Amino acid sequence: MQRITILGATGSIGASTLDVLARHPEKYQVHALTAHGRVDELAAQCRAFRPARAVVGTAEAAQRLAQLIADLPTSVEYGAQALCDVAASPDTDTVMAAIVGGAGLAPTLAAARAGKKVLLANKEALVMSGQLFMDAVKEHKATLLPIDSEHNAIFQSLPQSYARQPGDSGVARILLTASGGPFLNRAVDTLEDVTPEEACKHPNWVMGRKISVDSATMMNKGLEVIEAHWLFGAPAEMIEVVIHPQSVIHSMVSYVDGSVVAQLGNPDMRTPIAHALAFPERIESGVGQLDLTRMASLQFHRPDYQRFPCLALAFEALRDGGTAPALLNAANEVAVQAFLDRRIGFRDIDRVIGRVMDEIAHGAAASIEAVMEQDARARAAAERVVAGLARA
Numbered sequence: 001m002q003r004i005t006i007l008g009a010t011g012s013i014g015a016s017t018l019d020v021l022a023r024h025p026e027k028y029q030v031h032a033l034t035a036h037g038r039v040d041e042l043a044a045q046c047r048a049f050r051p052a053r054a055v056v057g058t059a060e061a062a063q064r065l066a067q068l069i070a071d072l073p074t075s076v077e078y079g080a081q082a083l084c085d086v087a088a089s090p091d092t093d094t095v096m097a098a099i100v101g102g103a104g105l106a107p108t109l110a111a112a113r114a115g116k117k118v119l120l121a122n123k124e125a126l127v128m129s130g131q132l133f134m135d136a137v138k139e140h141k142a143t144l145l146p147i148d149s150e151h152n153a154i155f156q157s158l159p160q161s162y163a164r165q166p167g168d169s170g171v172a173r174i175l176l177t178a179s180g181g182p183f184l185n186r187a188v189d190t191l192e193d194v195t196p197e198e199a200c201k202h203p204n205w206v207m208g209r210k211i212s213v214d215s216a217t218m219m220n221k222g223l224e225v226i227e228a229h230w231l232f233g234a235p236a237e238m239i240e241v242v243i244h245p246q247s248v249i250h251s252m253v254s255y256v257d258g259s260v261v262a263q264l265g266n267p268d269m270r271t272p273i274a275h276a277l278a279f280p281e282r283i284e285s286g287v288g289q290l291d292l293t294r295m296a297s298l299q300f301h302r303p304d305y306q307r308f309p310c311l312a313l314a315f316e317a318l319r320d321g322g323t324a325p326a327l328l329n330a331a332n333e334v335a336v337q338a339f340l341d342r343r344i345g346f347r348d349i350d351r352v353i354g355r356v357m358d359e360i361a362h363g364a365a366a367s368i369e370a371v372m373e374q375d376a377r378a379r380a381a382a383e384r385v386v387a388g389l390a391r392a
Contacts, residue, residue: 002028002277005086007107008098009033010041012208013121013147016269017096018045020277020285028277032086036103037061043068050074052091055082083107088114094277097122098147100210101333102375105129109368112136112144119276121147123223128326129371130230144231145276150176150224151231152272153250153263158232174234175252175260176224177244178303181216184245188307194346196339213336217349218303222314226325229318236318241311243301248290266290309350313357323374324362330375331356334382343390351389356381 004021008014014033021028030049035042036057046054046069054069055077056062062078069076077085080103087095087107095111096119097104104122109129111118113136120126125133137144146152154174162169182201183191200212214220225239242252250272252262265271266287274285305312310332317324335352338344344352356378365371 001026003031003091003093004028004096004277005032005034005089005092005094005111006030006096006098007034007083007087007104007122008096008100009045010035010038011098011100013098013269013273014096017098017119017273017277018049020270020274020283021049023286024283027283031089031092034083034086034099034107036099039065039068046072046074053077053086053089055079055086080106084110087111087116090114093117094119096147096273097125100208102128102330105371106368109133109136112142113140115140115142117143117145119145119147119273123148123227124329126227126230127223127329128375129365129368130226130325131365132368132371134230145279146227146231147269147272147276148224148227149267149269149272150178150251151227152275153177154228154232154253156263156275157251157253157261162232170256171253172238172256173254174228174232174239175254176221176228176239176241177247177249177251178218178221178241179215179247180243180245180301180303181218183216183307184243188304191307192345192347196342199339199346209340210333210336213339213349214332216346217310218308219310219314219332219336219349219353221303221308222311222317223329225311225314226318236315241303243299243303245299246295246297248295248298264290264292310353313350313353317357320362322362323365323371324357326365326371326374327357327360327362327378328353330378331382334379334386338386338390344386345389348386348389352382352385355385 006014030051032053033051034055039061054074062076066076084107088110094117097108098121102124105124108122108125159169199216200209202212247267249262252260254260268287270285271287274283317328331353335349
Protein backbone atom coordinates (compact mmCIF):
# COMPACT_ATOMS: atom_id res chain seq x y z
CA MET A 1 0.00 0.00 0.00
CA GLN A 2 1.51 3.30 -1.16
CA ARG A 3 0.78 6.23 1.17
CA ILE A 4 0.21 9.51 -0.68
CA THR A 5 0.38 13.17 0.30
CA ILE A 6 -1.11 15.67 -2.15
CA LEU A 7 0.18 19.23 -1.93
CA GLY A 8 -2.45 21.37 -3.65
CA ALA A 9 -5.31 18.86 -3.48
CA THR A 10 -8.10 21.20 -4.58
CA GLY A 11 -6.40 22.31 -7.80
CA SER A 12 -6.88 20.57 -11.13
CA ILE A 13 -3.84 18.28 -10.68
CA GLY A 14 -4.85 17.41 -7.13
CA ALA A 15 -8.41 16.58 -8.17
CA SER A 16 -7.17 14.45 -11.08
CA THR A 17 -4.78 12.62 -8.75
CA LEU A 18 -7.61 11.79 -6.37
CA ASP A 19 -9.68 10.55 -9.31
CA VAL A 20 -6.90 8.09 -10.23
CA LEU A 21 -6.38 7.03 -6.62
CA ALA A 22 -10.09 6.32 -6.18
CA ARG A 23 -9.84 3.74 -8.96
CA HIS A 24 -7.20 1.77 -7.05
CA PRO A 25 -8.08 1.70 -3.33
CA GLU A 26 -6.17 -1.55 -2.95
CA LYS A 27 -2.91 0.13 -4.01
CA TYR A 28 -3.03 3.64 -2.56
CA GLN A 29 -3.93 5.32 0.72
CA VAL A 30 -4.20 9.08 1.14
CA HIS A 31 -2.11 10.24 4.11
CA ALA A 32 -2.47 14.04 3.80
CA LEU A 33 -4.28 16.62 1.70
CA THR A 34 -3.42 20.32 1.55
CA ALA A 35 -5.04 23.45 0.15
CA HIS A 36 -4.55 27.14 0.78
CA GLY A 37 -8.03 28.55 1.19
CA ARG A 38 -10.58 26.37 -0.62
CA VAL A 39 -11.92 24.94 2.60
CA ASP A 40 -15.24 23.58 1.36
CA GLU A 41 -13.58 21.62 -1.45
CA LEU A 42 -10.92 20.27 0.91
CA ALA A 43 -13.56 19.24 3.43
CA ALA A 44 -15.38 17.26 0.74
CA GLN A 45 -12.11 15.54 -0.23
CA CYS A 46 -11.40 14.70 3.39
CA ARG A 47 -14.82 13.07 3.68
CA ALA A 48 -14.18 11.01 0.56
CA PHE A 49 -10.62 9.91 1.37
CA ARG A 50 -10.33 10.29 5.18
CA PRO A 51 -6.69 11.39 5.34
CA ALA A 52 -4.78 11.40 8.61
CA ARG A 53 -3.79 15.05 8.13
CA ALA A 54 -5.09 18.14 6.33
CA VAL A 55 -3.22 21.43 5.96
CA VAL A 56 -4.55 24.86 4.99
CA GLY A 57 -2.95 28.26 4.68
CA THR A 58 -4.28 30.25 7.64
CA ALA A 59 -5.52 29.81 11.19
CA GLU A 60 -8.97 31.02 10.12
CA ALA A 61 -9.18 28.43 7.37
CA ALA A 62 -7.99 25.73 9.77
CA GLN A 63 -10.68 26.62 12.29
CA ARG A 64 -13.39 26.43 9.64
CA LEU A 65 -12.09 23.15 8.22
CA ALA A 66 -11.91 21.62 11.70
CA GLN A 67 -15.58 22.51 12.23
CA LEU A 68 -16.60 21.00 8.88
CA ILE A 69 -14.85 17.68 9.48
CA ALA A 70 -15.11 17.48 13.26
CA ASP A 71 -16.46 13.93 13.02
CA LEU A 72 -13.46 12.68 11.02
CA PRO A 73 -10.17 11.36 12.45
CA THR A 74 -8.26 13.97 10.41
CA SER A 75 -5.94 16.36 12.23
CA VAL A 76 -6.08 19.92 10.86
CA GLU A 77 -2.95 22.08 10.63
CA TYR A 78 -2.03 25.34 8.91
CA GLY A 79 0.90 27.36 7.65
CA ALA A 80 4.07 26.97 5.64
CA GLN A 81 5.87 24.80 8.20
CA ALA A 82 2.94 22.39 8.36
CA LEU A 83 3.19 21.97 4.58
CA CYS A 84 6.85 21.04 4.90
CA ASP A 85 6.07 18.70 7.79
CA VAL A 86 3.48 16.64 5.91
CA ALA A 87 5.69 16.56 2.81
CA ALA A 88 8.56 15.09 4.83
CA SER A 89 6.45 12.92 7.13
CA PRO A 90 7.70 9.36 7.73
CA ASP A 91 4.08 8.26 7.33
CA THR A 92 4.01 9.13 3.62
CA ASP A 93 5.82 7.43 0.75
CA THR A 94 4.85 9.57 -2.24
CA VAL A 95 4.29 13.32 -2.50
CA MET A 96 2.30 14.86 -5.33
CA ALA A 97 3.77 18.38 -5.53
CA ALA A 98 0.96 20.34 -7.17
CA ILE A 99 0.98 23.72 -5.39
CA VAL A 100 1.06 26.44 -8.04
CA GLY A 101 3.70 29.13 -7.77
CA GLY A 102 6.61 29.86 -5.49
CA ALA A 103 4.62 28.72 -2.42
CA GLY A 104 5.24 25.15 -3.53
CA LEU A 105 9.04 25.40 -3.46
CA ALA A 106 9.71 24.80 0.26
CA PRO A 107 7.44 21.76 0.77
CA THR A 108 8.57 20.16 -2.48
CA LEU A 109 12.19 20.59 -1.44
CA ALA A 110 11.32 19.17 1.98
CA ALA A 111 9.92 16.05 0.31
CA ALA A 112 13.10 15.63 -1.75
CA ARG A 113 15.29 16.06 1.32
CA ALA A 114 13.23 13.40 3.09
CA GLY A 115 13.97 10.95 0.27
CA LYS A 116 10.38 10.68 -0.93
CA LYS A 117 9.02 9.64 -4.29
CA VAL A 118 8.24 13.12 -5.61
CA LEU A 119 5.69 13.50 -8.40
CA LEU A 120 6.59 16.94 -9.67
CA ALA A 121 3.75 19.09 -10.96
CA ASN A 122 5.12 22.26 -9.36
CA LYS A 123 7.29 23.99 -11.96
CA GLU A 124 8.79 26.50 -9.58
CA ALA A 125 10.88 23.96 -7.64
CA LEU A 126 13.09 23.57 -10.71
CA VAL A 127 12.60 27.00 -12.27
CA MET A 128 13.58 28.86 -9.10
CA SER A 129 16.18 26.51 -7.65
CA GLY A 130 17.00 23.84 -10.21
CA GLN A 131 20.54 22.99 -9.09
CA LEU A 132 19.65 23.04 -5.40
CA PHE A 133 16.62 20.84 -5.98
CA MET A 134 18.41 18.30 -8.17
CA ASP A 135 21.29 18.16 -5.67
CA ALA A 136 18.78 17.40 -2.89
CA VAL A 137 17.19 14.62 -4.96
CA LYS A 138 20.58 13.04 -5.56
CA GLU A 139 21.96 13.50 -2.05
CA HIS A 140 18.89 12.11 -0.28
CA LYS A 141 18.16 9.40 -2.86
CA ALA A 142 14.69 10.71 -3.62
CA THR A 143 12.83 9.52 -6.71
CA LEU A 144 11.75 12.32 -9.04
CA LEU A 145 9.05 11.71 -11.65
CA PRO A 146 7.64 14.51 -13.84
CA ILE A 147 3.89 15.11 -14.03
CA ASP A 148 3.70 17.84 -16.67
CA SER A 149 2.36 16.02 -19.72
CA GLU A 150 5.32 17.20 -21.80
CA HIS A 151 8.04 16.16 -19.37
CA ASN A 152 6.31 12.91 -18.61
CA ALA A 153 6.18 12.24 -22.35
CA ILE A 154 9.91 12.96 -22.68
CA PHE A 155 10.62 10.69 -19.72
CA GLN A 156 8.68 7.90 -21.44
CA SER A 157 10.47 8.53 -24.74
CA LEU A 158 14.03 8.51 -23.39
CA PRO A 159 16.09 5.30 -23.18
CA GLN A 160 16.43 3.73 -19.74
CA SER A 161 20.17 4.35 -19.92
CA TYR A 162 19.68 8.13 -20.20
CA ALA A 163 19.52 8.79 -16.45
CA ARG A 164 22.83 6.99 -15.95
CA GLN A 165 24.70 8.13 -19.07
CA PRO A 166 22.92 11.08 -20.75
CA GLY A 167 25.95 11.88 -22.91
CA ASP A 168 26.11 8.40 -24.42
CA SER A 169 22.42 7.81 -25.09
CA GLY A 170 22.24 9.05 -28.68
CA VAL A 171 19.76 11.83 -27.85
CA ALA A 172 20.05 14.76 -30.26
CA ARG A 173 17.17 17.03 -29.26
CA ILE A 174 14.28 17.26 -26.86
CA LEU A 175 11.13 18.49 -28.60
CA LEU A 176 8.59 20.11 -26.27
CA THR A 177 5.19 20.38 -27.91
CA ALA A 178 2.86 23.29 -27.17
CA SER A 179 -0.76 23.77 -28.13
CA GLY A 180 -0.27 27.47 -28.77
CA GLY A 181 -3.15 28.26 -26.43
CA PRO A 182 -6.31 30.19 -27.31
CA PHE A 183 -4.60 32.94 -29.34
CA LEU A 184 -2.51 30.92 -31.76
CA ASN A 185 -4.39 32.25 -34.78
CA ARG A 186 -5.64 35.56 -33.42
CA ALA A 187 -4.27 38.72 -35.02
CA VAL A 188 -1.29 39.90 -32.98
CA ASP A 189 -2.41 43.54 -33.03
CA THR A 190 -5.65 42.56 -31.21
CA LEU A 191 -3.94 40.88 -28.25
CA GLU A 192 -3.89 44.16 -26.32
CA ASP A 193 -7.68 43.74 -25.98
CA VAL A 194 -7.67 40.18 -24.57
CA THR A 195 -9.81 39.70 -21.44
CA PRO A 196 -9.08 37.32 -18.56
CA GLU A 197 -12.09 35.24 -19.58
CA GLU A 198 -10.70 34.79 -23.09
CA ALA A 199 -7.22 33.96 -21.82
CA CYS A 200 -8.58 31.25 -19.52
CA LYS A 201 -10.46 29.39 -22.28
CA HIS A 202 -7.85 26.84 -23.28
CA PRO A 203 -8.86 24.90 -26.42
CA ASN A 204 -7.64 21.48 -25.18
CA TRP A 205 -6.86 21.41 -21.45
CA VAL A 206 -8.87 22.15 -18.29
CA MET A 207 -6.55 24.06 -15.98
CA GLY A 208 -6.52 26.69 -13.24
CA ARG A 209 -6.65 30.39 -14.09
CA LYS A 210 -2.97 31.16 -13.56
CA ILE A 211 -1.66 28.27 -15.64
CA SER A 212 -4.29 29.00 -18.31
CA VAL A 213 -2.96 32.54 -18.70
CA ASP A 214 0.60 31.15 -18.78
CA SER A 215 -0.48 28.88 -21.62
CA ALA A 216 -1.99 31.84 -23.49
CA THR A 217 1.30 33.78 -23.23
CA MET A 218 3.36 30.57 -23.64
CA MET A 219 5.21 31.40 -20.43
CA ASN A 220 4.02 27.98 -19.34
CA LYS A 221 6.11 26.49 -22.13
CA GLY A 222 9.02 28.74 -21.25
CA LEU A 223 8.99 27.47 -17.68
CA GLU A 224 8.84 23.92 -19.06
CA VAL A 225 11.96 24.62 -21.11
CA ILE A 226 13.79 25.53 -17.90
CA GLU A 227 12.36 22.44 -16.19
CA ALA A 228 13.51 20.22 -19.04
CA HIS A 229 17.02 21.61 -18.71
CA TRP A 230 17.21 20.39 -15.11
CA LEU A 231 15.20 17.19 -15.42
CA PHE A 232 17.12 15.87 -18.41
CA GLY A 233 20.46 17.67 -18.21
CA ALA A 234 19.82 19.36 -21.54
CA PRO A 235 21.37 22.73 -22.50
CA ALA A 236 19.13 25.40 -24.02
CA GLU A 237 20.33 24.69 -27.56
CA MET A 238 19.24 21.05 -27.23
CA ILE A 239 15.63 21.98 -26.36
CA GLU A 240 13.19 22.95 -29.08
CA VAL A 241 9.57 24.10 -28.75
CA VAL A 242 7.14 22.95 -31.44
CA ILE A 243 3.57 24.25 -31.75
CA HIS A 244 1.20 21.29 -32.04
CA PRO A 245 -2.40 22.58 -31.75
CA GLN A 246 -4.06 19.16 -31.44
CA SER A 247 -2.22 18.26 -28.19
CA VAL A 248 -2.13 14.59 -29.19
CA ILE A 249 1.65 14.24 -29.27
CA HIS A 250 2.71 15.39 -25.83
CA SER A 251 6.43 15.65 -26.60
CA MET A 252 9.19 13.89 -28.53
CA VAL A 253 12.83 12.92 -28.38
CA SER A 254 14.98 13.09 -31.51
CA TYR A 255 17.99 10.77 -31.80
CA VAL A 256 21.26 11.07 -33.67
CA ASP A 257 20.28 8.29 -36.08
CA GLY A 258 17.27 10.31 -37.29
CA SER A 259 14.67 8.48 -35.19
CA VAL A 260 12.02 10.46 -33.34
CA VAL A 261 10.24 8.78 -30.44
CA ALA A 262 6.96 10.35 -29.28
CA GLN A 263 4.35 9.75 -26.59
CA LEU A 264 0.74 10.18 -27.71
CA GLY A 265 -2.55 10.22 -25.85
CA ASN A 266 -5.78 12.07 -25.26
CA PRO A 267 -5.18 15.44 -23.53
CA ASP A 268 -5.97 14.39 -19.95
CA MET A 269 -3.63 14.87 -16.99
CA ARG A 270 -4.73 11.59 -15.44
CA THR A 271 -2.46 9.77 -17.91
CA PRO A 272 0.87 11.19 -16.67
CA ILE A 273 -0.39 11.07 -13.09
CA ALA A 274 -1.21 7.37 -13.37
CA HIS A 275 2.10 6.70 -15.11
CA ALA A 276 4.10 8.35 -12.32
CA LEU A 277 2.07 6.82 -9.50
CA ALA A 278 2.57 3.27 -10.76
CA PHE A 279 6.00 3.59 -12.40
CA PRO A 280 7.50 1.33 -13.65
CA GLU A 281 4.15 -0.48 -13.91
CA ARG A 282 0.98 0.75 -15.62
CA ILE A 283 -2.48 1.24 -14.11
CA GLU A 284 -5.85 2.27 -15.50
CA SER A 285 -6.29 6.05 -15.34
CA GLY A 286 -9.85 6.63 -16.49
CA VAL A 287 -8.64 8.15 -19.76
CA GLY A 288 -10.12 6.76 -22.95
CA GLN A 289 -7.94 5.11 -25.57
CA LEU A 290 -6.70 7.39 -28.35
CA ASP A 291 -8.47 6.73 -31.65
CA LEU A 292 -5.96 7.70 -34.34
CA THR A 293 -8.51 7.13 -37.09
CA ARG A 294 -10.41 10.19 -35.83
CA MET A 295 -7.37 12.44 -36.18
CA ALA A 296 -7.98 14.43 -39.36
CA SER A 297 -4.49 15.94 -39.23
CA LEU A 298 -1.59 16.62 -36.92
CA GLN A 299 -0.01 20.05 -37.40
CA PHE A 300 3.34 21.44 -36.30
CA HIS A 301 4.65 25.02 -36.40
CA ARG A 302 7.62 26.99 -35.12
CA PRO A 303 6.69 29.45 -32.34
CA ASP A 304 6.31 33.11 -33.29
CA TYR A 305 8.23 35.17 -30.71
CA GLN A 306 6.38 38.34 -31.67
CA ARG A 307 3.17 36.60 -30.64
CA PHE A 308 4.80 34.85 -27.66
CA PRO A 309 7.55 37.10 -26.25
CA CYS A 310 7.32 35.34 -22.87
CA LEU A 311 8.80 32.23 -24.45
CA ALA A 312 11.82 34.23 -25.63
CA LEU A 313 12.21 35.71 -22.14
CA ALA A 314 12.29 32.21 -20.64
CA PHE A 315 15.02 31.03 -23.01
CA GLU A 316 16.97 34.20 -22.14
CA ALA A 317 16.63 33.45 -18.41
CA LEU A 318 17.80 29.86 -18.91
CA ARG A 319 20.88 31.01 -20.80
CA ASP A 320 21.64 33.67 -18.16
CA GLY A 321 21.35 31.09 -15.37
CA GLY A 322 21.75 31.77 -11.67
CA THR A 323 18.73 33.51 -10.19
CA ALA A 324 17.49 34.80 -13.57
CA PRO A 325 14.78 32.09 -13.82
CA ALA A 326 13.60 32.98 -10.29
CA LEU A 327 13.27 36.63 -11.33
CA LEU A 328 11.35 35.56 -14.43
CA ASN A 329 8.97 33.38 -12.44
CA ALA A 330 8.29 35.94 -9.71
CA ALA A 331 7.65 38.78 -12.14
CA ASN A 332 5.35 36.55 -14.16
CA GLU A 333 3.29 35.56 -11.12
CA VAL A 334 2.75 39.20 -10.18
CA ALA A 335 1.96 40.22 -13.75
CA VAL A 336 -0.50 37.38 -14.35
CA GLN A 337 -2.37 38.14 -11.13
CA ALA A 338 -2.51 41.82 -12.07
CA PHE A 339 -3.96 40.84 -15.44
CA LEU A 340 -6.54 38.55 -13.83
CA ASP A 341 -7.44 41.43 -11.51
CA ARG A 342 -7.83 43.68 -14.59
CA ARG A 343 -5.12 46.06 -13.41
CA ILE A 344 -3.05 45.63 -16.58
CA GLY A 345 -3.63 44.39 -20.11
CA PHE A 346 -2.67 41.02 -21.57
CA ARG A 347 0.33 42.33 -23.49
CA ASP A 348 1.53 44.14 -20.36
CA ILE A 349 2.45 40.75 -18.85
CA ASP A 350 5.61 40.37 -20.94
CA ARG A 351 6.40 44.08 -20.49
CA VAL A 352 6.40 43.70 -16.72
CA ILE A 353 8.63 40.63 -16.88
CA GLY A 354 11.09 42.20 -19.31
CA ARG A 355 11.45 45.37 -17.26
CA VAL A 356 12.00 43.44 -14.02
CA MET A 357 14.65 41.25 -15.61
CA ASP A 358 16.40 44.34 -16.97
CA GLU A 359 16.19 46.18 -13.65
CA ILE A 360 17.47 43.49 -11.26
CA ALA A 361 20.91 41.98 -11.66
CA HIS A 362 20.79 38.23 -11.19
CA GLY A 363 23.32 36.39 -9.07
CA ALA A 364 24.23 32.85 -8.13
CA ALA A 365 21.44 30.58 -6.88
CA ALA A 366 23.72 29.37 -4.09
CA SER A 367 21.05 28.85 -1.43
CA ILE A 368 17.31 28.86 -0.95
CA GLU A 369 17.72 32.08 1.00
CA ALA A 370 19.46 33.75 -1.96
CA VAL A 371 16.75 32.53 -4.32
CA MET A 372 13.93 33.74 -2.08
CA GLU A 373 15.63 37.13 -1.62
CA GLN A 374 15.72 37.58 -5.39
CA ASP A 375 12.14 36.34 -5.62
CA ALA A 376 11.04 39.02 -3.15
CA ARG A 377 12.98 41.75 -4.96
CA ALA A 378 11.44 40.74 -8.28
CA ARG A 379 7.91 40.74 -6.85
CA ALA A 380 8.38 44.21 -5.37
CA ALA A 381 9.80 45.51 -8.65
CA ALA A 382 6.98 43.91 -10.63
CA GLU A 383 4.38 45.55 -8.38
CA ARG A 384 5.98 48.92 -9.05
CA VAL A 385 5.91 48.32 -12.81
CA VAL A 386 2.28 47.15 -12.62
CA ALA A 387 1.33 50.27 -10.66
CA GLY A 388 2.94 52.45 -13.30
CA LEU A 389 1.18 50.67 -16.14
CA ALA A 390 -2.15 50.79 -14.31
CA ARG A 391 -1.89 54.59 -14.00
CA ALA A 392 -0.90 55.04 -17.64
